[in-house]
Amino acid sequence: MQPLSRLASVLPLAAASLVSLSLQAEEIRYNQIALRAEVSEEISHDLMHVTLYSEAQERNPAKLAADITRTLNAAIKQARGVAGVTVALGSRHSYPVYDDKRQNITAWRERAELRLESADFAALSKLTGEMLKDLKMAGMDFSIAVATRKAHEDALLKDAVAAFKARATLATEALGGSGYKLVNLNLSSAGFQPPMPMRMNAMKGSMMMDAAVTPEVEAGTSQVTISADGVIEVQMP
Structure with missing residues (x-):
């Protein structure tokens, strides 16, 4: 156990150190x-971005999927034939169509997207116009x-x-x-x-x-x- 005199001398030193640190912190700011x-x-x-899509409805879901796929494949081939245009598949989904009572499925509807990008605005614009014969436009936007x-x-x-x-x-x-x-x-x-x-x-x-x-x-x-x-x-x- 430390003598009281030593303890008494340590406490003021500790307090002084704390004050010094506090002053230094204030000086920093x-x-x-x-x-x-x-x-x-x-x-x-x-950069120009165009999103096109094919959408159809059919009773037979297999025939519907096949028709959409053929349309997309033809569009992809057409887009790949234009220099400077990149093409990628977007989202694709199908869903049932019900009768008025929503009890029975009467048909299936499917939608598939195709995304085009190019720095050649004229080429992509021309290609888009040609592809609108078979596809619909979902959107067009631009970026850097x-x-x-x-x-x-x-x-x-x-x-x-x-x-x-x-x-x-x-x-x-x-x-x-x-x-x-x-x-x-x-x-x-x-x-x-x-x-x-x-x-x-x-x-x-x-x-x-x-x-x-x-x-x-x-x-x-x-x-x-x-x-x-x-x-x-x-x-x-």
Whole structure:
């Protein structure tokens, strides 16, 4: 057991150490301010996506599946014949159709999707119009290719850091500081894609039935933003 005199001397030292640590913690946060800077750019979409589908109803589910498969296979072959267009199967599902009392199955209905993608808008638009003779359109949208987005984000990153440094200097001057130290800095990206319009060429009379209807496309743009969030410590004179 420690003598009371030694114990009494240890307690003040421990208390002093705690006070010192507390003061150091306060000093770390002293004159620190959080800042945020953002830079944005409108980037043109360079990828076009089209989703087409085949849908039919039949009493015999096996015949229905076979008909849908033949339609899809023909469409895939047609799409693969166009350079620069990638094709992939989308969702496919079937479900029973009941009578009015919902007691007996009267038929089966099946739907299967085909997804097309290309950077050649004219080629994909023309192909889509041709395929609309046998398929229906589920949707058309546009996006920025990964490589395109990365190239723009790399350029914006430098601008975001420069904007953060300018804001840090401005804040330091406003506080009457002689300079600042960077405590931490986080960089993040975000993008916003508004709805893209799609129009169909106007066709008259029998031309509507006989000719392929080519969709007119307006790819539009997306806004890509780089944010710089950080903390600086202002050094006072």
